Amino acid sequence: MSAIADHLPSGLIEPKGMAFATKRKVFLVAMAVPVVAYVLVVGIWPLTQGIWYSLYDYNLIRPQRTKFAGIDNYIEIITDPVSRQALINTAIFTFGAVFFELLIGFALALALWRDDRFNRLALALILIPVTITPLVVGLIFKGLLAADYGMIGYFLAQWGLTDPRGLLADQHAALATLIFIDVWEWTPLVALILLAGLKALPSDILEAASVDGATGLQKLRIIVIPLMLPAVLLALILRTVDAFRVFDTVYVATGGGPGNATNTLMLHAVKQGLEFFNIGRASAIANLTLLIIALIAAGFALMIRHADRKANGK
Amino acid sequence: MSASYWFQTGRRAFLLIMLVFFLAPFLWLATTAYKPSSAIFSIPPTFAFSPTLDQFRTIFRLFDVWSLLRSSVLIATGSVILSLALGVPAGYALARSKSRYAMGIAYFLMAIRMIPSVAALIPFYLMMRDIGLLGSWMSVVLINSMLNSAFVTWLMFSYFRGLPPELEEAALTDGCTQFGAFFKVALPAVMAGIVACVLFCLMFSWNDFLYPMFLTRLDSKPLSVALLSAYGTKDITWGTLGALAHFSTIPIVVVILFLNRYFVQGLTKGIH
Numbered sequence: 001m002s003a004i005a006d007h008l009p010s011g012l013i014e015p016k017g018m019a020f021a022t023k024r025k026v027f028l029v030a031m032a033v034p035v036v037a038y039v040l041v042v043g044i045w046p047l048t049q050g051i052w053y054s055l056y057d058y059n060l061i062r063p064q065r066t067k068f069a070g071i072d073n074y075i076e077i078i079t080d081p082v083s084r085q086a087l088i089n090t091a092i093f094t095f096g097a098v099f100f101e102l103l104i105g106f107a108l109a110l111a112l113w114r115d116d117r118f119n120r121l122a123l124a125l126i127l128i129p130v131t132i133t134p135l136v137v138g139l140i141f142k143g144l145l146a147a148d149y150g151m152i153g154y155f156l157a158q159w160g161l162t163d164p165r166g167l168l169a170d171q172h173a174a175l176a177t178l179i180f181i182d183v184w185e186w187t188p189l190v191a192l193i194l195l196a197g198l199k200a201l202p203s204d205i206l207e208a209a210s211v212d213g214a215t216g217l218q219k220l221r222i223i224v225i226p227l228m229l230p231a232v233l234l235a236l237i238l239r240t241v242d243a244f245r246v247f248d249t250v251y252v253a254t255g256g257g258p259g260n261a262t263n264t265l266m267l268h269a270v271k272q273g274l275e276f277f278n279i280g281r282a283s284a285i286a287n288l289t290l291l292i293i294a295l296i297a298a299g300f301a302l303m304i305r306h307a308d309r310k311a312n313g314k
Numbered sequence: 315m316s317a318s319y320w321f322q323t324g325r326r327a328f329l330l331i332m333l334v335f336f337l338a339p340f341l342w343l344a345t346t347a348y349k350p351s352s353a354i355f356s357i358p359p360t361f362a363f364s365p366t367l368d369q370f371r372t373i374f375r376l377f378d379v380w381s382l383l384r385s386s387v388l389i390a391t392g393s394v395i396l397s398l399a400l401g402v403p404a405g406y407a408l409a410r411s412k413s414r415y416a417m418g419i420a421y422f423l424m425a426i427r428m429i430p431s432v433a434a435l436i437p438f439y440l441m442m443r444d445i446g447l448l449g450s451w452m453s454v455v456l457i458n459s460m461l462n463s464a465f466v467t468w469l470m471f472s473y474f475r476g477l478p479p480e481l482e483e484a485a486l487t488d489g490c491t492q493f494g495a496f497f498k499v500a501l502p503a504v505m506a507g508i509v510a511c512v513l514f515c516l517m518f519s520w521n522d523f524l525y526p527m528f529l530t531r532l533d534s535k536p537l538s539v540a541l542l543s544a545y546g547t548k549d550i551t552w553g554t555l556g557a558l559a560h561f562s563t564i565p566i567v568v569v570i571l572f573l574n575r576y577f578v579q580g581l582t583k584g585i586h
Contacts (some may be wrong), residue, residue, distance in 0.1 A: 006520045008467075023492070025411075025413075025509070026490065027407075027492040028407040028410060028411050029407070029543070029565050030407075031403040031404060031406060031496075032403070032404045032405035032407035032408055032411070032419065034400050034403075034404065035400040035401055035403075035423070035463050035464070036404070036419065036423075037405040037457070038400055038460065038463060039426055039463070039464055041459055042438070042456055042457065042459075042460040043426060043429065043434060043460045043461075043464075046434055046438045046441055047433060047434060047437065049437040049440070049441070050433060050434075050436060050437045052438065053436070092534035094532070107328070108329075108332060111325050111329050111332075112329070118326070118329075119329075120331060122329050123574075123578070124571060124574040125333060125336075125571075126332065126333060126335060126336050126337075127574070127577070127578070128336065128337060128340055128567055128571070129336050129339075131517060131566055131567050131570045131571075132340060132566075132567060133520075133521040133523070133538055133541070133562060133563050133566075134521060135521070135523045135524075135538055135541060136343070136541060136555075136559060136563045137541065139541065139542075139555055140339045140340070140342065140343050141339065141348075143342075143343075143552045143555070144339060144342060149552075151342060174356050178364070184335070184336065184339065187336075188336060189581070192578065192581060192582070193581075193582070196582040206352070216321075241428045244430075245430035245431070245432075246318055247431065247432065247524055248523055248524065252542060266430055266431075266432050269433075269436075270432055270524070272433075273432070273435075273436045274435075274436070274439070274528055279436060279440075282432075282436055283433075283436055283437070286430060286432050286433035286436065287433065288320065289430050289432075289433065290429065290430055290433045293428055293430065294425075294428070297425070297428055
């Protein structure tokens with residue numbers, strides 16, 4: 001298009017401004033096309049393949065015997081007790097982790113609110129857990145909590161506070177321990193998001209409230225929390241989505257055990273797909289997880305839009 | 315003493331406790347590298363030890379550390395370059411476009427970030443097997459860049475939108491080419507965003523372990539995968555892990571600590 005326009009005398013077909021507008025459009029489209037094409041080929045195409053696989057009884061160990069299975073793979077997620085438990089574990093893990101991360105993260109954000117040197121340094125240091133390899137996070141806590149030589153686990157076991165084999169080997173405590181690890185890893189990120197929200201609060205309203213004699217707690221309840229709702233929802237959406245697809249830390253800390261006490265959906269999908277090569281089943285689990293995450297994200301996105309409208313005065 | 319004095323003291327005390335809570339496990343990992351195995355496996359666990367470099371000798375004996383480091387560096391630089399080459403121009407185009415589809419495409423790319431790794435892994439694994447890239451570090455770059463370039467586009471979209479277009483318009487009127495206006499005028503103004511993008515891509519691809527675990531072979535596996543085998547048997551465990559972490563985990567932590575300003579700015583921009 002632009003090539004033809006280049007060879008025509010300007011002003012003959014369209015005014016010069018129009019020609020430039022067309023050229024501009026072509027240029028911008030050309031700049032954006034590669035990434036969209038790339039994501040479609042490397043991301044979306046395999047995902048649609050995954051939907052296809054999930055409808056087949058497809059196992060790599062016997063590649064000749066793939067037969068159409070309809071939604072059997074999906075039905076099995078509900079009927080199979082191991083899959084069902086993975087779904088329940090994932091839900092408990094997500095809910096527990098996000099709840100405590102939000103609670104502690106909000107307290108941290110309030111403590112870090114004032115912009116002084118101590119707080120700036122504290123914020124930088126407190127973000128370290130977020131930057132550590134998730135795999136290593138799992139290994140660190142596995143080491144610390146080990147009942148035989150662990151700095152923490154040894155004493156907990158000696159004092160009879162935990163199972164003699166350690167927290168991560170305890171059927172009843174392992175999932176809660178994984179929630180604790182996730183809280184350690186991601187609370188700083190939640191604090192950072194909420195802190196950004198706090199700093200964006202209109203300071204004139206807070207000052208006016210102080211002049212009118214509002215106490216700290218009143219300001220928090222009447223001004224801060226309602227105006228912070230969009231930031232809180234943002235932290236919620238981000239953490240819920242990430243916690244729901246947790247893999248690395250759980251994989252190394254417990255591997256889904258003891259038994260299936262900490263088996264999550266992602267772990268279950270990897271085991272089915274890349275250890276047992278049951279591609280159909282693994283794809284079904286992965287797709288279900290993707291669907292749940294999409295629904296959660298869409299739900300939160302609607303809530304954020306609603307909260308934004310409210311915060312900006314209807 | 316006034317109430318506000320006690321309030322401030324309480325706030326500092328709370329932050330100090332939180333700092334200890336969030337930093338102690340990391341410091342534990344870093345120090346195990348300098349402990350002799352006897353101190354790591356003493357009963358009861360001890361805090362006192364005489365520092366040694368034995369653990370580092372062990373990892374060089376057990377692992378081909380340079381080969382692991384090479385794979386990690388190849389995967390990380392490959393992902394950073396490909397993701398930025400794809401994402402930065404697209405972020406600019408979407409921010410400057412007046413089309414009503416631009417916003418929709420930006421949101422679509424942001425949503426890519428939420429795909430569970432495993433959902434893409436299985437079909438991607440089969441795809442790589444079919445085209446013969448399975449076992450190569452390049453397959454890891456390809457899939458990492460898919461997630462990263464989408465995120466870079468979204469992040470740069472926010473940065474470019476915050477940049478007034480007048481400067482580029484002036485340059486265009488002066489006869490600058492369209493690419494020149496993007497590359498020479500707009501790009502230098504958003505260097506903070508570029509740094510943030512590099513940090514995120516670097517962190518993601520350096521720390522990633524699910525994809526390389528299944529997509530690479532023995533000779534192309536990166537540090538993150540080797541870490542897992544570092545705690546295999548009892549006599550090597552934690553000290554080896556701590557020593558390996560000096561190559562795998564600690565560099566990233568230090569880089570981000572130093573460039574903290576960009577990291578925080580990028581995080582707050584990218585998630586809004």
